[in-house]
Amino acid sequence: MTKPRLLILGGTGEARQLAVLLVDQYDTVTSLAGRTQDPMALAGTVRQGGFGGVSGFLAYLEQNRPAAVIDATHPYAARMGTTAVQATAQMHIPFLRLERPAWTQQPGDDWHLFETIEALVKRLPSLGTHGLITLGGANLGAFSRATGMRLTLRAIDPPDPLPDHPAIKVLLDRGPFTLESERALLTRLGIDVLVARNAGGSATRAKIDAARMHKLPVALLARPARPDSNYVNTVAAAVRWVEGLNL
Ligand SMILES: NC(=O)c1ccc[n+]([C@@H]2O[C@H](COP(=O)([O-])OP(=O)(O)OC[C@H]3O[C@@H](n4cnc5c(N)ncnc54)[C@H](OP(=O)(O)O)[C@@H]3O)[C@@H](O)[C@H]2O)c1
Known part of the structure; x- marks a missing residue:
């Protein structure tokens, strides 16, 4: 059959x-x-x-x-x-x-929710000086306008195209990411703002928990x-x- x-x-x-x-x-x-x-x-x-x-x-x-x-x-x-x-x-x-x-905010979270990447990028320089961008590798062109700050883009594959920005670095990594490894990364790079999507689930949650523990703001892109x-x-x-x- x-x-x-x-x-x-x-x-x-x-x-x-x-x-x-x-x-x-x-x-x-x-x-x-x-x-x-x-x-x-x-x-x-x-x-x-x-x-x-x-x-x-x-x-x-x-x-x-x-x-x-x-x-x-x-x-x-x-x-x-x-x-x-x-x-x-x-x-x-x-x-x-x-x-x-979707993930929901917990006490101690400092989330800033944006409907579009453009709106997020506009506010980003007022939230920190070195952003860890975890939005995947596509549609990142708007980050060329995040002037006056450093950016580290973390993605599985090389971002295409890479935003035209004077202080941008790419970190290729697929995880899994643990709370310990995310906290160590934030400290090692001197990240002071996290940019993320509200992906939900446990696989990529550690960075959100790490940001809370480091008292860092999170610029969160809303689900479409x-x-x-x-x-x-x-x-x-x-x-x-x-x-x-x-x-
Ligand atoms: N967005 C993310 O952050 C993310 C994270 C993890 C995994 N993914 C996976 O990566 C894929 C692409 O993500 P995206 O954000 O570019 O999606 P999207 O914006 O919804 O899709 C863009 C185009 O990619 C093609 N496509 C997307 N998913 C497909 C699938 N499962 N099978 C065949 N064609 C597909 C379709 O092309 P046509 O119009 O030509 O059919 C679609 O119009 C998705 O399957 C998604 O599950 C995405």
Whole structure:
């Protein structure tokens, strides 16, 4: 008997876990954008590269006929999610968004929330003199306007393009980062402001805890808006949703 096909839009730990849990019962295909030079091994089939917007994704769905689509992309990967909501609605394919909950402020946190990178960069020089930027390697051009301060960009792959800034350094690292290693980094580099996304989960949380312990401000980029859809925030709930489809 052929297994029903599931398309998982991936690039996250949750997508990896989901594929492991579903691969025995379903023909799981995990889709990656193809940005990370050396992605981790995944259970099931893997495809890589963008689909080509809504029309490209519609063509892919038409050709590959997944019985359901689960968008388990990163909380900040809203373009892919928006495409998937539109295309699956058009094709009447069951769709689920799996997104880990955002971090919430704890006593002692000094968070400054910004809706856009441009607004964040404008305020950044008033928050510190040496920023650790942990926003991934893309769309960092606005940091060329963070004048009068030093910047250290930490990313898995080299930022492309590198912001044009006179005092910028790149730190290539993929983690995992522990509280001890994050605290040691803040001290060693003399970081006095952290720039981060509200990624949620535990994998990248240590820097937020380290900033609180060092009494440093955190310039936090808000999660992007995305269209309404079926939504769960744990891998277990996503598995239950798939099982409930009775494919
Ligand atoms: N943003 C982050 O901080 C972050 C962190 C960790 C992992 N990731 C992963 O990295 C990928 C790219 O992130 P992003 O912020 O650039 O996303 P995005 O802004 O939502 O996507 C940009 C474009 O990349 C392609 N794409 C994104 N995710 C894809 C996927 N899973 N499979 C096939 N194509 C995909 C799509 O191209 P087309 O329009 O051509 O289809 C999409 O329009 C995501 O899969 C995400 O889960 C992102």
